[in-house]
Amino acid sequence: MPMSSSPLIPDRQMTFSPDLAATIGLSEAILLQGIAPHIPTAAGRWHALVMTSLEKQFPFWTRHGILPLLQRLADLGIITLLIEDDGNTVRIALAGDYQHSASPTAGVEPSADTWQPSEGVLDLLALNHGIDRHFVLSQLSDFDRGAADRTRDSRFRQHVLAIWRRQQQQHSAFAVATAPAFDVDWQPSKDAMEIMTRSGVDAEFIDTLRPEFILYWREKGGPPKEVNSRFISFVRQRWTRFAGGLTHSTEPTRMDKSWQPSNEVFEILDMAGISRDFARQRLPEFVLYWCDSNDMHTSWNSKFLQHVKHQWRWEQRHGGANGEQQSGSRSGSTGRTRDRSLAEDLSDTSWAD
Secondary structure (H helix, E strand, C coil): CCCCCECCECCCCCCCCHHHHHHHCHHHHHHHHHHHHHCCCCCCCCEEEEHHHHHHHCCCCCHHHHHHHHHHHHHCCCEEEEECCCCCEEEEEECHHHHHHCCCCCCCCCCCCCCCCCHHHHHHHHHHHCCCHHHHHHCHHHCCCCCCCCCHHHHHHHHHHHHHHHHHHHCHHHCCCCCCCCCCCCCCCHHHHHHHHHCCCCHHHHHHHHHHHHHHHHHCCCCCCCHHHHHHHHHHHHHHHHHHHCCCCCCCEECCCCCCCCHHHHHHHHHCCCCHHHHHHCHHHHHHHHHHHCCEECCHHHHHHHHHHHHHHHHHHHCCCCHHHHHHHCCCCCHHHCCCCHHHHHHCCHHHC
């Protein structure tokens, strides 16, 4: 909204959406609308932001104030954020949920009868307040949608929170559960898992990142306050690198006897705690199986990664407490079949599915 000239108001002004601020926070809304022109809308595109330039654009914040706000936008699933090693550059991209939700009719307001809350509001209520999706959507029948405008999401969020808090006070069944212990058995919440898998992140990939995340925060003295949001951001960054590191051909190809996995595959296995020796020992049977099958696939790297992880999990289940150490130190190919017969090995092709 234009403002009248005044000696108290400088020429340079910033605007922000009150509705957006009510949904994600005032500082987050100001920063998001400032960097929005730089966020690529095409999938897989990134834009580099220089911290010194952001400090000039937002002179009321230092980089130590800007970085947590960028992380908050990433935790909310609005952007994907990568911080470069130089400490002065961050790379941003539009998060997967927002890319997939874009459509030619995105600017058309739905009618009052068909209106539904946005996925962003559902995620906010789940992550920040622990309110599950079913409870949120069940409150639509009592919500006064009113005229079609852009405040519905904010009004609906307040409507759901008011009902939720009232029921918490009236019924002990709605009491906030004690947070699970942050130890080696810690698991992300059901809502966090749903958000990540809905974005296309593989559940097994998520589980391989748990130990590293737990170790990092335990060494820092304990879990962060928004532990599930932080875990979502951590997984999304790693998934972006993973998806970009595995080359997918546009045309399926057959397995070649001389095929070798890319170095990115071994780096991903390293992050999961699976030794390169263990992976290389599984390569001959993998190549032989797929050469004999004569099937075609677009990414043999992905297939090999699945195969090695399958064999690793089998070792952990049947190899006892020392399974990892034994499997990583074996130099022959007989270790995998030590605890089961050859017939069982030949008939087990579940890793190839």
